Amino acid sequence: MRQYIGLIHKEAASDFGVSFPDFQGVATAGTSLEDARAMAEEALALHVEGLIEDSEAIPEPSTLDEIMADPNNRDAVAILVGVKTVAPKCIRVNVTLPEDILDRIDKYADREGLTRSAFLARAARRELENA
Numbered sequence: 001m002r003q004y005i006g007l008i009h010k011e012a013a014s015d016f017g018v019s020f021p022d023f024q025g026v027a028t029a030g031t032s033l034e035d036a037r038a039m040a041e042e043a044l045a046l047h048v049e050g051l052i053e054d055s056e057a058i059p060e061p062s063t064l065d066e067i068m069a070d071p072n073n074r075d076a077v078a079i080l081v082g083v084k085t086v087a088p089k090c091i092r093v094n095v096t097l098p099e100d101i102l103d104r105i106d107k108y109a110d111r112e113g114l115t116r117s118a119f120l121a122r123a124a125r126r127e128l129e130n131a
Helices: 033-053 064-068 099-112 116-130
Strands: 002-010 016-019 027-030 077-083
Touching (some): 002 033, 002 064, 016 033, 027 033, 033 077
Antiparallel strands (some): 002 016, 002 077, 016 027
16 A cells, blocks of 8 residues: 655635645545545545556655655645555557547547547557457
């Protein structure tokens, strides 16, 4: 189980917010510290599951020193949030595709919020499941 640092933020009239420096854009909140921690575990688990599903790389956890070196993080309280990561190892491959197909793949992937690699992995997985 990997441990990622979550940062708890609290302002006067707000819930306890939690963000993850290793996963930009992933955030959650709870009405209490215990609730915020539970919500953090759930949000991180769901995000990592999505990365695995889309064949995206899961980042290595940053150290506390690396995270706290950012002045924007110094007002937060750091917590460790565990997440199971059983993602298969991703291997870079070189493929050759007709230009028009590659253009259509890129446009579709962009519309769906996917990378080219995630689209190709999803398409291959679907094709193999239907075989």
